[in-house]
Amino acid sequence: MPVILRYQGFKLFFYSNEGNPLEPAHIHVRSPDGEAKFWLVPDVQLARNDGFDARTLKNLATVVATNKELLERAWNDYFG
Template identity: 60%
Template sequence: MPTVFRHDGFRFFFYSNEGNPREPIHIHVMGEQGEAKFWLRPEVSVAESVGLDARTLRRLAGVVGNQRELIERAWHDHFA
């Protein structure tokens, strides 16, 4: 599970086995309160979440949006 980056106590990462066929580019986020999965395209959106409130999800979606290029590069590097 490669970690792409950390922010405010949350770890942003991929699972090495992202399905077969592989799902579109997304990022998993885990913190003490819970975890979530975000799609990156066509726009950043929550795919699923457990234990995180709406305010936290909005904040994390903003972080994902701001780091979208980094996440996409890391995805392509890891799964190439």
């Protein structure tokens, strides 16, 4: 579970085994309050949410979009 970024108590990461066939690039965001998954391509989009309220999701979507290039590069480097 490579953690790519930490932000205000949130971990942004992906799982080492993302399925076969491999899913498109995405990032998981976890805190003690819940976990969400965001697609990175073609645009940042919420894939699922378990526990975060709308305000938190909006903030997280902004963080993911702001760091999209870093997150995609980490994904591509890892899964190559």
